[in-house]
Amino acid sequence: MTEPKKHIHLAAHFPGVNNTTVWADPRSGSQIDFSSFEHLARTAERGTFDFFFLAEGLRLREHKGRIHDLDVVGRPESITLLNALAAVTDRLGLAATVNATFNEPYETARRFASLDHLSGGRAAWNVVTSPDAFTGENFRRGGYLDRGDRYSRAAEFVATARQLWDSWPPGGEPRPFAHHGRHFRVEGTFGVPRSPQGHPVVIQAGDSGEGREFAASCADVAFTRHGTLEAGRAFYADVKGRLAAYGREPGDLKIMPGVTFVLGDTAAEAQEKAAEIRHRQISPQNAILALEQVWGRDLSGYDPDGPLPDIDPDPESALAQGRVKIADPFATAAKWRALSEAKGLSIRQTVIENTGRQSFIGTPQTVAAELDAFVQGGAADGFILVPHLTPGGLDDFVDQVVPLLRERGAFRTEYGGSTLRSHLGLHTPA
Numbered sequence: 001m002t003e004p005k006k007h008i009h010l011a012a013h014f015p016g017v018n019n020t021t022v023w024a025d026p027r028s029g030s031q032i033d034f035s036s037f038e039h040l041a042r043t044a045e046r047g048t049f050d051f052f053f054l055a056e057g058l059r060l061r062e063h064k065g066r067i068h069d070l071d072v073v074g075r076p077e078s079i080t081l082l083n084a085l086a087a088v089t090d091r092l093g094l095a096a097t098v099n100a101t102f103n104e105p106y107e108t109a110r111r112f113a114s115l116d117h118l119s120g121g122r123a124a125w126n127v128v129t130s131p132d133a134f135t136g137e138n139f140r141r142g143g144y145l146d147r148g149d150r151y152s153r154a155a156e157f158v159a160t161a162r163q164l165w166d167s168w169p170p171g172g173e174p175r176p177f178a179h180h181g182r183h184f185r186v187e188g189t190f191g192v193p194r195s196p197q198g199h200p201v202v203i204q205a206g207d208s209g210e211g212r213e214f215a216a217s218c219a220d221v222a223f224t225r226h227g228t229l230e231a232g233r234a235f236y237a238d239v240k241g242r243l244a245a246y247g248r249e250p251g252d253l254k255i256m257p258g259v260t261f262v263l264g265d266t267a268a269e270a271q272e273k274a275a276e277i278r279h280r281q282i283s284p285q286n287a288i289l290a291l292e293q294v295w296g297r298d299l300s301g302y303d304p305d306g307p308l309p310d311i312d313p314d315p316e317s318a319l320a321q322g323r324v325k326i327a328d329p330f331a332t333a334a335k336w337r338a339l340s341e342a343k344g345l346s347i348r349q350t351v352i353e354n355t356g357r358q359s360f361i362g363t364p365q366t367v368a369a370e371l372d373a374f375v376q377g378g379a380a381d382g383f384i385l386v387p388h389l390t391p392g393g394l395d396d397f398v399d400q401v402v403p404l405l406r407e408r409g410a411f412r413t414e415y416g417g418s419t420l421r422s423h424l425g426l427h428t429p430a
């Protein structure tokens with residue numbers, strides 16, 4: 001007997017704050033105006049996507065002591081924004097990234113339960129764990145947390161939030177809660193009645209062994225960067241393999257890599273478009289900036305069209321602040337150098353090759369077939385799509401690829417239920 005075909009899960013990432021968006025494109029809009037968020041969310045809902053996703057940065061990134069170019073306009077706070085989007089959408093899930101290091105369980109549980117009520121059961125919380133002192137300066141205690149403690153705090157944070165959500169039974173009165181743990185000591189009664197999903201959906205993003213263990217122990221969705229077939233399969237097998245230890249089934253955790261796509265009428269046209277987009281994402285200035293992040297040194301004197309510097313990286317550098325640190329800059333620099341030498345690449349070309357996130361390039365037919373093959377082949381349960389235009393970058397995908405996925409029987413033709421848990425095929429906690 002053949003296995004039934006797996007359905008693909010799709011989410012839309014609003015790409016405003018990184019160089020994925022080609023800001024120089026005349027079609028690029030605002031990353032602040034509500035109309036931008038509304039456009040992308042409505043497109044995702046038209047495509048019957050599972051959810052709309054917002055990343056979060058808690059401090060404006062800096063580069064060489066100045067606010068990073070792409071952060072100068074800032075961004076609105078995510079949950080506030082999602083509550084507004086709840087009013088202009090009906091079924092689309094609404095996912096906000098909220099850090100477990102710089103927040104408190106009671107307040108976070110309250111905000112997500114509120115979003116779940118106001119949206120009719122569509123809230124999701126992407127739990128991230130950045131512990132860096134630079135971000136911490138915006139909060140109470142500078143460095144705030146040892147790096148090694150961030151996942152133990154995150155796990156206790158999620159468990160405490162669930163305890164608060166559970167303290168108010170469906171249709172009943174709130175029961176007192178008390179949690180006395182290593183990171184939190186909270187007790188009282190919870191102010192928000194039980195929300196439609198009971199527990200808003202929990203997403204995890206982080207790649208270390210501890211991050212994977214955290215995902216396996218308590219997340220409903222893992223957001224990853226493993227967007228190739230081979231890396232996706234390895235990650236998928238590794239994380240799914242960790243579930244049994246927590247009494248969980250493989251279907252209890254959906255694995256969704258963040259991926260990009262470029263569509264063309266022919267394969268050659270799509271490749272050409274993709275190369276042009278990469279070129280515009282990595283301008284000459286951007287190339288030097290990316291290099292400086294790896295090397296940790298001021299490299300403004302180097303020619304972006306010339307060879308890589310032959311000096312060593314500075315591992316103690318604080319030149320780029322507010323970004324995930326490169327774990328081993330020496331190894332990264334060596335890898336970049338080897339590639340540059342082997343292929344005769346300039347600085348800009350090397351950065352283009354090494355920071356590429358373009359995953360699915362082709363005609364709508366080949367992209368639909370490839371996405372389906374990833375899911376049927378155990379490399380993902382679905383995808384968080386990161387378009388390269390804000391906010392119209394998903395339009396072509398929804399108009400051209402979604403119908404083909406539906407024809408293949410790989411994607412829903414309409415929403416089956418009204419909650420995000422129902423879209424994701426997750427059970428609702430009793």
Ligand SMILES: Cc1cc2nc3c(=O)[nH]c(=O)nc-3n(C[C@H](O)[C@H](O)[C@H](O)COP(=O)(O)O)c2cc1C
Nearest residue numbers: 055056097128129130205206207208211223224225
């Ligand atoms: C796909 C992905 C998306 C992430 N998105 C965010 C984000 O929006 N905001 C944030 O502060 N950290 C984000 N992070 C950072 C993680 O929460 C975490 O701090 C980082 O990956 C280091 O943890 P690790 O050692 O487990 O990978 C993201 C990480 C990954 C892998």
